Amino acid sequence: MSPSVEHMTSPPPVHRYEGRTPILESNSPALQFRVYAKCSTTKARASKMALPHFDAETPMFMPVGTMGTMKGLTTKQLEDLDCHVILGNTYHLGNRPGPELLEKVGGLHEFMNWPRGLLTDSGGFQMVSLLRLAKITEEGVEFRNPHDDSLMMLTPEMSIALQNSIGADIIMQLDDVVSSLTTGSRVEEAMLRSIRWLDRCIAAHKHPDRQNLFPIVQGGLDIGLRTRSALALAERNAPGYAIGGLSGGEAKDQFWRMVSLSTDILPENKPRYCMGVGYAEDLVVCSALGVDMYDCVFPTRTARFGNALTFTGSISLKSGKYAGDFRPIDEDCPCATCRNYTRAYLHGVVTKENVGCHLVSVHNIAFQMRLMKGIREAILRDEYPRFVRRFMQRRFGGTVPQWIVNALQSVNIDLTVPDEHGYSAQPIEADFKKSPDSDE
Numbered sequence: 001m002s003p004s005v006e007h008m009t010s011p012p013p014v015h016r017y018e019g020r021t022p023i024l025e026s027n028s029p030a031l032q033f034r035v036y037a038k039c040s041t042t043k044a045r046a047s048k049m050a051l052p053h054f055d056a057e058t059p060m061f062m063p064v065g066t067m068g069t070m071k072g073l074t075t076k077q078l079e080d081l082d083c084h085v086i087l088g089n090t091y092h093l094g095n096r097p098g099p100e101l102l103e104k105v106g107g108l109h110e111f112m113n114w115p116r117g118l119l120t121d122s123g124g125f126q127m128v129s130l131l132r133l134a135k136i137t138e139e140g141v142e143f144r145n146p147h148d149d150s151l152m153m154l155t156p157e158m159s160i161a162l163q164n165s166i167g168a169d170i171i172m173q174l175d176d177v178v179s180s181l182t183t184g185s186r187v188e189e190a191m192l193r194s195i196r197w198l199d200r201c202i203a204a205h206k207h208p209d210r211q212n213l214f215p216i217v218q219g220g221l222d223i224g225l226r227t228r229s230a231l232a233l234a235e236r237n238a239p240g241y242a243i244g245g246l247s248g249g250e251a252k253d254q255f256w257r258m259v260s261l262s263t264d265i266l267p268e269n270k271p272r273y274c275m276g277v278g279y280a281e282d283l284v285v286c287s288a289l290g291v292d293m294y295d296c297v298f299p300t301r302t303a304r305f306g307n308a309l310t311f312t313g314s315i316s317l318k319s320g321k322y323a324g325d326f327r328p329i330d331e332d333c334p335c336a337t338c339r340n341y342t343r344a345y346l347h348g349v350v351t352k353e354n355v356g357c358h359l360v361s362v363h364n365i366a367f368q369m370r371l372m373k374g375i376r377e378a379i380l381r382d383e384y385p386r387f388v389r390r391f392m393q394r395r396f397g398g399t400v401p402q403w404i405v406n407a408l409q410s411v412n413i414d415l416t417v418p419d420e421h422g423y424s425a426q427p428i429e430a431d432f433k434k435s436p437d438s439d440e
């Protein structure tokens with residue numbers, strides 16, 4: 001192991017937030033955002049976000065739960081893994097346990113016994129993606145109830161009423177979702193309708209004193225439309241903002257440009273949340289572009305297929321070559337799975353037994369949390385460019401996807417020029433260099 005890699009796994013002590021003066025701050029009724037450090041090279045920043053239920057540190061990754069429980073993980077485990085904010089799915093929660101029961105028990109925090117931050121989505125995305133019969137009108141999203149085939153409508157007002165019952169710290173506007181691959185007038189129509197729906201959401205929101213409504217930047221892959229969307233949203237003076245409509249199969253070189261354009265326009269003193277992003281390299285790059293929050297089903301979904309995340313890529317534990325491998329997934333990982341189980345044991349249970357999915361999920365969430373902590377601490381030390389280069393070296397070696405090279409060049413990190421350790425990388429035309437296991 002080279003000294004540089006050693007440095008990444010055991011960084012020197014960090015100056016914490018205590019005793020620091022915020023560089024930027026915003027005070028909304030239910031959210032105080034304080035930026036404590038800004039990278040002197042990139043657009044990265046390290047901040048604290050005080051929510052009604054928890055003081056979260058950003059940049060942060062928020063795991064996605066379904067039905068009020070993480071697939072295979074208890075809320076106690078999520079707390080032990082130091083998750084600051086988790087996601088609840090409004091569509092599922094609206095069906096079961098339902099808004100009446102949730103209000104009766106005092107919201108989802110009480111219902112699922114989760115004392116920290118919660119974020120719910122509008123429910124619209126799930127309807128559009130799960131239900132093929134969804135139709136968008138000015139009134140809302142029309143769909144067929146899969147249970148009794150009746151016609152139902154999700155309006156901005158209903159989405160907010162549901163999310164008010166659930167009681168999450170952060171709630172999302174209903175937006176008119178179009179695929180990031182859609183082009184033409186439909187993209188503009190959806191962007192403009194999303195702004196009109198935002199104003200209806202703001203008017204319908206009953207608890208601005210204890211729940212934060214985040215608008216969502218839309219506009220597809222069109223620079224002009226995204227700019228107009230971000231400017232219109234910034235005028236609403238929201239407690240925080242989301243960047244939506246991306247991570248839908250568009251070219252990564254377009255993805256990062258849309259993210260960067262959005263962070264350039266959105267207010268600097270408010271949190272920025274890039275929706276649906278969870279691959280390690282995307283988290284590292286988007287943090288350099290000034291994003292503070294992320295969510296993705298990827299770490300737990302890939303665990304169900306027996307894939308464990310590491311700094312050198314993903315390990316497919318199903319592979320026969322792990323049958324006699326008595327090392328943990330990652331020797332440097334402090335998670336309960338790595339402390340107690342070998343790759344050989346996991347090979348025997350993944351994709352066959354629930355416990356396998358559970359154990360790999362614990363590790364994968366732990367990996368995301370370690371990565372984000374590393375990002376935050378590097379920004380606080382003003383060593384983020386060095387962290388980025390070490391990360392890319394470990395993850396990709398000498399050939400890094402072109403889009404990453406381009407994105408980092410836009411924030412003054414040039415991977416093609418050797419650093420003090422002599423590391424440099426050549427760009428290659430690929431989104432990912434490594435498939436699971438190619439590094440093992």
Ligand SMILES: [Zn+2]
Nearest residue numbers: 333335338363
């Ligand atoms: Zn682990």
